[in-house]
Amino acid sequence: MEHDKTISVWFFIGALLLVYGVLILAYGAMHMGAPTPGVVLGELHVDTWWGALLLVIGGFYTFAFRPGKG
Amino acid sequence: MALPFSLLAAAPSRLISLAGIDIAIIAIYFLAVLAIGFYLKGQSGTGEDFFLAGREMTAWIAGLSFLSANLGSLELMGWAASAYQYGILATHWYWIGAIPAMLFLGLVMMPFYYISKTHSVPGYLKLRFGEDSRLLSAVSFGFMTVLMSGINMYSMALVMKVVLGWDINFSIWVSSLTVAVYVALGGLRSAIFNEVLQFVLIWLGALLIPILGLVEAGGWSGLQARIAQNLGSMGGYTHLWGTLGNFKDNPMGIHWTGIVLGLGWVISFGYWTTDFLVVQRVLAAKDLRAAKMAPIIGSAFKMAVPFIVILPGLLGLALLPMKLVGEGDAVAMGGHSYNEVLPLMLARYCGPGLLGLGITALIAGFMSGMAGNVSAFTTVWTYDIYRAVIKKDASDAHYVSMGRWTTVLGVLVSIGTAYLVMQFSSIMDYVQALFSFFIAPLFGTVLLGMLWKRATRAGGFWGLLSGTVASVAMWAWVKADPSALAIVALSTDAKAMAENMYRALWSWLTCVIVTVVVSYLTRPKPETELVGLVYGCTEVPSEGHLKIYQRPAFWAAVVAVVFVILQILFW
Numbered sequence: 207m208e209h210d211k212t213i214s215v216w217f218f219i220g221a222l223l224l225v226y227g228v229l230i231l232a233y234g235a236m237h238m239g240a241p242t243p244g245v246v247l248g249e250l251h252v253d254t255w256w257g258a259l260l261l262v263i264g265g266f267y268t269f270a271f272r273p274g275k276g
Numbered sequence: 277m278a279l280p281f282s283l284l285a286a287a288p289s290r291l292i293s294l295a296g297i298d299i300a301i302i303a304i305y306f307l308a309v310l311a312i313g314f315y316l317k318g319q320s321g322t323g324e325d326f327f328l329a330g331r332e333m334t335a336w337i338a339g340l341s342f343l344s345a346n347l348g349s350l351e352l353m354g355w356a357a358s359a360y361q362y363g364i365l366a367t368h369w370y371w372i373g374a375i376p377a378m379l380f381l382g383l384v385m386m387p388f389y390y391i392s393k394t395h396s397v398p399g400y401l402k403l404r405f406g407e408d409s410r411l412l413s414a415v416s417f418g419f420m421t422v423l424m425s426g427i428n429m430y431s432m433a434l435v436m437k438v439v440l441g442w443d444i445n446f447s448i449w450v451s452s453l454t455v456a457v458y459v460a461l462g463g464l465r466s467a468i469f470n471e472v473l474q475f476v477l478i479w480l481g482a483l484l485i486p487i488l489g490l491v492e493a494g495g496w497s498g499l500q501a502r503i504a505q506n507l508g509s510m511g512g513y514t515h516l517w518g519t520l521g522n523f524k525d526n527p528m529g530i531h532w533t534g535i536v537l538g539l540g541w542v543i544s545f546g547y548w549t550t551d552f553l554v555v556q557r558v559l560a561a562k563d564l565r566a567a568k569m570a571p572i573i574g575s576a577f578k579m580a581v582p583f584i585v586i587l588p589g590l591l592g593l594a595l596l597p598m599k600l601v602g603e604g605d606a607v608a609m610g611g612h613s614y615n616e617v618l619p620l621m622l623a624r625y626c627g628p629g630l631l632g633l634g635i636t637a638l639i640a641g642f643m644s645g646m647a648g649n650v651s652a653f654t655t656v657w658t659y660d661i662y663r664a665v666i667k668k669d670a671s672d673a674h675y676v677s678m679g680r681w682t683t684v685l686g687v688l689v690s691i692g693t694a695y696l697v698m699q700f701s702s703i704m705d706y707v708q709a710l711f712s713f714f715i716a717p718l719f720g721t722v723l724l725g726m727l728w729k730r731a732t733r734a735g736g737f738w739g740l741l742s743g744t745v746a747s748v749a750m751w752a753w754v755k756a757d758p759s760a761l762a763i764v765a766l767s768t769d770a771k772a773m774a775e776n777m778y779r780a781l782w783s784w785l786t787c788v789i790v791t792v793v794v795s796y797l798t799r800p801k802p803e804t805e806l807v808g809l810v811y812g813c814t815e816v817p818s819e820g821h822l823k824i825y826q827r828p829a830f831w832a833a834v835v836a837v838v839f840v841i842l843q844i845l846f847w
Binding site: 212213215218219221222223225226229230233234242243244245246247248250252253256257260 | 297300301304305308311312315316319337468469472473476477480484488491492623624625626627628629630633
């Protein structure tokens with residue numbers, strides 16, 4: 207894609223999503239006991255599931271496009 | 277970077293309150309885009325690197341960047357607002373108003389842009405029609421790009437004030453200077469990297485709204501039923517084509533001829549094939565096949581964008597307990613305006629954490645649009661104005677340095693424009709019309725230049741100039757005498773959008789007719805000078821050796837079939 211030694215843009219994206227996934231999943235997990243206040247469909251705890259999704263996608267891209275990978 | 281986050285909490289009133297985790301998510305985003313800029317600083321030493329990202333981008337990177345540069349946050353919020361106001365008709369701007377043009381760019385026009393090795397669209401005009409056409413196009417593009425950038429900046433800051441209570445100055449300066457830093461450091465490569473990142477964030481931040489909205493509404497049929505219940509029998513809100521037989525039958529006050537010829541042909545083809553803001557991303561592709569595939573990949577994603585933009589507007593129409601009104605009424609009566617529908621839907625479903633992600637998506641949208649404007653302006657200024665007129669024989673390093681300084685200067689001028697708009701808000705009423713003055717005729721000039729070898733230097737210049745003048749004249753005529761709308765837009769029932777569509781069509785026709793007539797009256801260039809620039813004089817590399825699924829035409833056909841199916845499904 208880019209200069210041979212350039213870190214792939216997908217690595218940057220993966221790393222950012224990984225960090226977001228950890229933050230949002232952790233926050234959601236800490237508040238699993240009750241529906242998220244003030245939002246419609248709060249009982250679905252979307253933050254937990256979305257955070258987990260971000261973590262998985264981010265983890266995959268971070269690993270698959272890590273710097274130095276042949 | 278030490279962001280003065282105390283400012284975020286200083287606002288007296290706001291639609292959404294952010295928690296600590298939301299602010300952390302936004303701050304991490306700013307750090308990430310700046311880190312990318314600093315990382316790529318060492319790879320923008322030559323003009324080819326700085327202005328064209330080394331022409332090394334894959335089709336996917338160029339295609340996503342191509343779309344992301346168009347997906348400004350105002351685009352997101354503006355079209356969600358239009359969907360609330362006009363219903364599903366707003367989808368035309370994403371489908372017929374984009375997909376055919378993007379496929380045409382990929383299959384027909386990209387070979388000429390790419391093979392000619394031009395740095396810019398005005399640069400192509402120089403090669404095809406000469407210096408005068410280039411200068412006219414470059415100056416109008418530069419002027420409009422900076423103006424649009426400033427207006428978008430101010431609009432975004434205004435939205436952030438209403439939604440989050442952020443100080444307008446804070447929003448303008450922090451977002452803009454961040455863009456200036458990462459584009460000045462890493463050039464187009466940095467802009468493209470960040471645009472791909474921003475594209476992913478826009479989707480992941482906004483995707484929950486339609487998903488949860490459809491769950492709440494009971495699916496698409498439930499959504500239609502609720503809209504019918506809330507608005508009576510206005511079928512125009514959920515049908516794409518069924519109500520376009522008459523100006524009076526749909527909420528947009530438009531006829532299908534305006535949508536097909538004005539939007540689907542002139543405005544759409546003009547924007548997607550000649551606006552350097554988007555075309556520049558494709559010029560950065562690593563080879564011709566990637567350059568042809570990039571707009572096709574972009575078109576596939578463009579077709580999906582209504583899911584995160586139009587659907588939230590429709591869901592707002594169906595589910596929000598309050599009725600949203602125009603900006604003026606909202607200010608006068610203290611209600612919420614159409615423009616707030618996306619943030620309102622975001623706040624409806626997203627708690628702490630997800631809210632930060634959603635706001636990050638909006639900020640990412642703003643920054644991708646702004647970076648697109650700034651990097652395109654920088655290239656056009658440096659190559660098509662500064663090098664062409666002011667300093668012709670400087671070194672490559674000098675032009676790169678000029679590009680970096682122009683990036684910063686362009687952002688500062690945009691900021692100045694934003695403050696100008698703050699003082700004279702009526703500028704915003706005119707800017708869309710101003711922008712359309714240049715796009716429609718430019719499309720006529722570039723199209724004839726690429727496909728008709730008889731078009732001459734004088735034909736190109738006078739066609740472009742007369743099309744632009746005709747557009748301005750029609751606009752001024754309707755302003756001075758509103759009854760002229762019946763002539764320009766074919767009906768007194770036509771609304772502003774319909775007027776824009778028809779004015780674009782007439783100005784394009786003016787450009788084409790003048791170009792053809794003047795060309796026949798003047799001497800054409802010898803064919804040897806048109807190699808690489810014009811159809812019939814240029815050998816486009818064959819794709820016969822590629823497997824069918826590797827050919828751009830195959831994927832364009834797939835996109836076209838899906839496009840037709842969608843029109844029928846939502847007829």
